[in-house]
Amino acid sequence: MPSRISQTASALRLPPCAAERGLPQGANQRMAAELERAHEQAVQAAFTDELTNVPNRRHILKLAVSALTDPRKHSQPVSFALLDLDHFKKINDTYVSGPG
Numbered sequence: 001m002p003s004r005i006s007q008t009a010s011a012l013r014l015p016p017c018a019a020e021r022g023l024p025q026g027a028n029q030r031m032a033a034e035l036e037r038a039h040e041q042a043v044q045a046a047f048t049d050e051l052t053n054v055p056n057r058r059h060i061l062k063l064a065v066s067a068l069t070d071p072r073k074h075s076q077p078v079s080f081a082l083l084d085l086d087h088f089k090k091i092n093d094t095y096v097s098g099p100g
Contacts, residue, residue: 051096 047059
């Protein structure tokens with residue numbers, strides 16, 4: 001008779017746990033650590049410009065929403081600065097490879 005965990009996993013179409021696959025003890029922890037690292041890399045990629053390695057628009061907007069939602073939480077004054085780079089198209093065309 002299948003275990004309750006494997007029945008639930010089957011119902012949800014989840015892969016079986018490490019013990020049910022016959023993997024060595026501690027495999028679940030290693031897989032969880034690998035998944036955590038992959039998640040951190042995905043978040044980093046989602047919030048960082050690949051070319052310049054600086055926060056991208058998505059990250060800046062997230063930080064702005066957080067700062068403006070409850071400024072008391074940060075115990076710091078809030079200010080914003082906007083930059084307008086002249087002739088940015090030339091910079092972009094020179095240093096960016098490919099479309100985008």
